[in-house]
Amino acid sequence: MRETSDEGERRMNTVVRPWCAGAQKSTQGGRRRTACSDAIKLIVAVAVTVAAIGLPSAAYAGAGPAAEKPTGELRLAMAGIGVMRPIPWQETVFGKGYLLLLYDWLVGANPDGSLSSANGIAEHWEMSDDRLTWTFRLREGIKFHDGTDLTAEDVKWSLEMVTKPESIAGFAARLRATIKAIEAPDPYTVVIRTHKPDLWLAQDLSMAAGHEAAILPREYYEKVGADGFAAKPIGSGPYKWVKGLAGSVIQLEATAKHWAEGVPKYQTVTYRVVPEESTRLAMLRTGETDIIGASRERVPELQASGFNVFVKERGSVIGCYFHQQWEAVPVRDKRIRQALNLAINREEIANFIFAGQAKLMAMYPVGSFAVAAGADPELKPYPYDPAKAKQLLAEAGYPNGFETTIYSYAREDIPELPRLVEAIAGYMAKIGVKLNIFSTEYPVARTKRMTGNMPGHISCLGTPNRSNPGDLLTLMYTLHHSSSRFTDHKSPELDALLEAAQAAGTEQEVKRLIGDLHRWLYNDYATMPIAEASIPFVANSKKITAWDLGRTLYDNNDRDLIRR
Incomplete structure (x- = not known):
């Protein structure tokens, strides 16, 4: 559309008059003012003439400063980054950081975890009066990195793929239990019909939750296949894929301009897996990387050395699982689970493993934030009582203890995890229980868990501290419902509680049932809670x-790093 003469004059006035005003302050008399007035008339006349014959005006064609462009490289060195296969249904949730730069999600989110219509594919969503249908209206004009349009068919297909039985996405079971059908009635509308009311579906399909709602291009994926896509994935996020090697490195390259994030700050972003903390520290000090994950005890010395430390306060809830409790293994007996919990001195762990930067909680994975979601604030951390632990072992038929396996691996959010595992093994040895430490990589342990190859074993993890009832319910369902590939339980009573909470019609009812679930798990000694801790990241102070x-x-919030 061509610019009118009135519009042209207004535009030139905004460019020329401020310069004239500045010039007049330093010039006596009226000569400069007259010159400025003449200049404005001349420039407006030229601009209108240019617009009239269809040529680009100076205001659009380089009269101002050069357009912003991404520059430089951002380098992150972490203990672990998922399985580094950039397909949501073949990647763990711990790869979400790099996926956020590569893809867009169905529903956007703000940094505080609230939902946003500004940075997600859906610009509007609503639940029907009977609470059995969700409708998502997609914004038009979003394109994948190959230039093709992102449409409702891509959203429908992506969600169907991530909820297939073979999906390893963490919350796939929860979504399968909810979603009855997905429809794409037109290119920019997605309709999801549910088996039962679900107040939290939009939350589960947002950037605030996991990675299940990252949207991929159906046509390209089906053309190249899973392996071809993993080698050269295409998304619609602010960065494009350059290269990746599982267990080692992922490198991304900026797009010219992202529809929501604008022009990215860095030309390239490189994620590198470096399990050894000493190596990460050396890389930071020598300038080989810009950001690292560091253990809590390292924070004071690194701050004193001039590095910037960014902390996710009480961000991680840390604990351990007793796997496959339904099988003929010692931890099937609640008295054994109670004994193992009483054997641990959590205060010592908080002070000496986590450098005093951890707070005890009553039940993993329910942290202090969960009180806002309905968790019971009256529950207290299990006490340290090794004498009672030995008594319980004897009552359960194991007066001389027993032997099992505990897994050790590096994790981004818990650099101290190998030392934590050693400490737990030490406490158990004092009550006669021998824990054989199996040192491995997290994806290996995760696969063993999903395939049911951890009978009676123990593994430890950290999970985000949650305050949203929907987020907490999704996690509880994933960890404890008998239909989930990650469950450690097959309890009809627990299943019924989880299903009732999922089908609840009001947030108040969901919170009440979360309180019941919290107490059930606590009284069952279902897991081995350790503590909740802040998560520190250390960065080059000149760059970050x-x-x-x-x-x-x-x-x-990896996207915050690449914003200008």
Whole structure:
């Protein structure tokens, strides 16, 4: 559309008059004012003439400063980054950080975890009066990195893929239990019909939750296949894939301009897996990397050395699982689970493993934030009582203890995890229980868990501290419902509680049932809670001056790092 003469004059006035005003302050008399007035008339006349014959005006064609462009490289060195296969249904939730740069999610989110219509594919969503249908209206004009349009068919297909039985996405079971059908009635509308009311579906399909709602291009994926896509994935996020090697490195390259994030700050972003903390520290000190994950005890010395430290306060809830409790294994007996919990001195762990930067909680994975979601604030951490632990072992038929396996691996959110595992093994040895430490990589342990190859074993993890009832319910369902590939339980009573909470019609009812679930798990000694801790990241102070780590789940608001 061509610019009118009135519009042209207004535009030139905004460019020329401020210069004239500045010039007049330093010039006596009226000569400069007259010159400025003549200049404005001349420039407006030329601009209108140019517009009239269809040529680009100076205001659009380089009269101002050069367009912003991404520059330089951002380098992150972490203990672990998922399985580094950039397909949501073949990647763990711990790879969400790099996926956030590669893809867009169906529903956007703000850094505090609240939902947003500004940075997600859906610009509007609503639940029907009977609470059995969700409708998502997609914004038009979003394109994948190959230039094709992102449409409702891509959303429908992506969600169907991530909820297939073979999906390893953490919350796939929860979504399968909810979603009855997905429809795409037109290119920019998605309709999801549910088996039962679900107040939290939009939350589960947002950037605030996991990675299940990252949207991929159906046509390209089906053309190249899963392996071809993993080698050269295409998304619609602010960065494009350059290369990746599982267990080693992922490198991304900026797009010219992202529809929501604008022009990215860095030309390239490189994620590198470096399990050894000493190596990460050396890389930071020598300038080989810009950001690292560091243990809590290292924070004071690194701050004193001039590095910036960014902390996700009480961000991780840390604990251990007793796997496959339904099988003929010692931890099937509640008295054994109670004994193992009483054997641990959590105060010592908080002080000496986590450098005093941890707070005890009553039940993993329910942290202090969960009180806002309905968790019971009256529950207290299990006491340290090794004498009672030995008594319980004897009552359960194991007066001389027993032997099992505990897994050890590096994790981004818990650099101290190998030392934590050693400490737990030490406490258990004092009551006669021998824990054989199996040192491995997290994806290996996760696969064993999903395939049911951890009978009676123990593994430890950290999970985000949650305050949203929907987020907490999704996690509880994933960890404890008998239909989930990650469950450690097959309890009809527990299943019924989880299903009732999922089908509840009001937030108040969901919170009440979360309180019941919290107490059930606590009284069952279902897991081995350790503590909740803040998560520190250390950065080059000249390069990274600000970073809002946010409160979204399983990521550290990586997009904030690439914003200008």
